[in-house]
Every structure is written in C-alpha cells, then in structure tokens.
Amino acid sequence: MRLKSLVIAAAAAGLLAPAFAQAQAQFKDGDWMLRVRAVDLLWQNGQSGAVVQGANVKASNKVIPELDVSYFFTKNIAAELVLTYPQTININYLASQQNLGSIKALPPSLLVQYHFTDLGAFKPYVGVGVNYTMFSNRSNLMNGQYSVGSSSAGVAAQVGMDYMFDKNWGLNVDVKYITMSTNVTSTAYGTNVGTLTLNPWTPAVGIAYKF
Numbered sequence: 001m002r003l004k005s006l007v008i009a010a011a012a013a014g015l016l017a018p019a020f021a022q023a024q025a026q027f028k029d030g031d032w033m034l035r036v037r038a039v040d041l042l043w044q045n046g047q048s049g050a051v052v053q054g055a056n057v058k059a060s061n062k063v064i065p066e067l068d069v070s071y072f073f074t075k076n077i078a079a080e081l082v083l084t085y086p087q088t089i090n091i092n093y094l095a096s097q098q099n100l101g102s103i104k105a106l107p108p109s110l111l112v113q114y115h116f117t118d119l120g121a122f123k124p125y126v127g128v129g130v131n132y133t134m135f136s137n138r139s140n141l142m143n144g145q146y147s148v149g150s151s152s153a154g155v156a157a158q159v160g161m162d163y164m165f166d167k168n169w170g171l172n173v174d175v176k177y178i179t180m181s182t183n184v185t186s187t188a189y190g191t192n193v194g195t196l197t198l199n200p201w202t203p204a205v206g207i208a209y210k211f
Helices: 002-015 051-054
Strands: 030-040 046-048 057-059 062-072 079-082 089-095 099-106 111-113 122-134 145-146 151-164 169-178 179-184 191-199 204-209
Touching: 030 169, 046 051, 051 179, 051 191, 062 089, 079 122, 111 151, 151 179, 151 204
Parallel strands: none
Antiparallel strands: 030 062, 030 204, 046 191, 057 089, 062 079, 079 111, 089 099, 099 122, 111 122, 122 151, 145 179, 151 169, 169 204, 179 191
C-alpha cells in the first residue's frame, strides 16, 4: 500500500511538470545535486539457524526520510552518498505480530551512477555500490535475551530518474535493493543462534536540486 502511495504521489507531481517539459537542464562535470526523499523500507525478511528460524521473526516495514548528495565527475558519471539518521526497526513474530523488541540501524550507502542525459528534462540513471549499516540498541530483543551484530556490509544497486522542471529543480523517483544481514547472539551464553537477513527494497520519491 505504501509503495502504491509513493507511485501515486510521483505521478501526481508529474502532472504538474508539462509546463516545464522544455527545460533542457544539462548535467556537467563539477555539478552537485541534493535530493530529499521519502523512502519505504520493504524488508525481505529471511532467517537461518534453529533459534531464529524457529522464532520466525521479521522486521517491520516503515517510511523514513533520506538525504543524498551527488557529485558529477562527467555529465554521465556521478557518485551518490545516501544518508539518514539512525532508524528504529521493530522486530516482531511473523505469525502473531507480537513485538520482540527493536534495534536501531544507520545505513549509509555510496554508489557510482551512470546518467542518461540525451532525453531532455527526463534523466534516468542506474547505480551500484556498497552499503555499510551500523546497528545500535542491539541487546533489546526478548527483554535482553538476544542481541544483534554491530554492523553489516553489503551491495547496493539502484535505478531511478530525475525529471528536471528547470536547470536546478526536479522530481526524483528511485528504487534500491540492498543486501543486509546481522547475526543474532544469546546474551547469556555469547553463542550465535542464527542470522536475520533484511535485504530491503527501498522505493522512494523526492525533490532534487542541482547546483
């Protein structure tokens, strides 16, 4: 439902764009771009290990704010740093939705992008890079009985587009897939009891500003 809402919001914003459709904003080396997005974290939950699989837990989807900064080395090649603040992620039993606790995740990503720039105001792009997620509030599952690892390193891939209203302002739509997982440990015994795989899809819509 949230993904549908994001798509509808992007389409509605697009209806306002025809008056600006002739804008021929050109990307060039040395340009910077800021984007502010609303992102729907859609966790692709998976478990391994007897305890974690037996509990059949999942992280709850949520909408978060996101800020990213891009630098253009050429009109086609850019690097994007994706940022947010530490996000609280609720962990629930899948069947009953009973809450088992929460963890915090700070998941910056760095991607290299290729921008297609010969389509007028429409600027699609693809990207690939790395994600490094830092977990905090880690020992808060089942009243402190279990904790998660301190970090996760994975791959991030994206497709998206900017629709430029003029030389500076545009609408952004973006989807990323990020590989992310964390080990779950018994706090009493210090033993690994399984792995929680998160691997989120992150559809997003927002505003872009190029300068």
